[in-house]
Amino acid sequence: MYIVLGSLVLTWATKILKMVARVGNQLQTDRQTDRQTDRQTDRQTDRQTDRQTDRQTDRQTDRQTDRQTDRQTDRQTDRQTDRQTDRQTDRQTDRQTDRQTDKCDRLMDSQTHGHTEGTP
Structure with missing residues (x-):
């Protein structure tokens, strides 16, 4: 009887160990x-x-x-516009000044040459 019981225990122990090994393998795989x-x-x-x-x-x-590009372009455009405006304004001012100077010169010439010497 002890041999049969020992054999059963051994069989059950083997089955349990195999199950534990399978579960362990599955856990490792997981x-x-x-x-x-x-x-x-x-x-x-x-x-x-x-x-x-x-x-x-x-x-x-x-x-x-x-x-950055926009700011740079804006600054460049502003500088160009300012220079252009300045040149245009300078030319207009120069022409106006020249016309005024010519008028004054003609007036002075006419006053100087229009009168005879000795008369006011």
């Missing part, structure tokens, strides 16, 4: 699968985050560059 899934998810998330960050950075850089 952990490996979980790690693989986690790594894959992390890589996907990292790529998504990188793309999003790159797009944001690109948009920010583009806006900044556009603003």
Whole structure:
């Protein structure tokens, strides 16, 4: 009877050990699968985050560059317009001054040459 009981205990112990081994193997497989899934998810998330960050950075850089270019263009245009306006104003002023000077010269000439010597 002891031999039969010992044999049964041994059989049950073997079955239990096999079940524990299967469960252990399954747990190890599950952990490996979980790690693989986690790594894959992390890589996907990292790529998504990188793309999003790159797009944001690109948009920010583009806006900044556009603003700088606009300011530079505006300053350049303003300087050109100012120089052009100054030259035009100077030419108009010079022509006006020349006309006025010519008028005065003609008036002086007419007064000087229009009278005989000795008469006021």
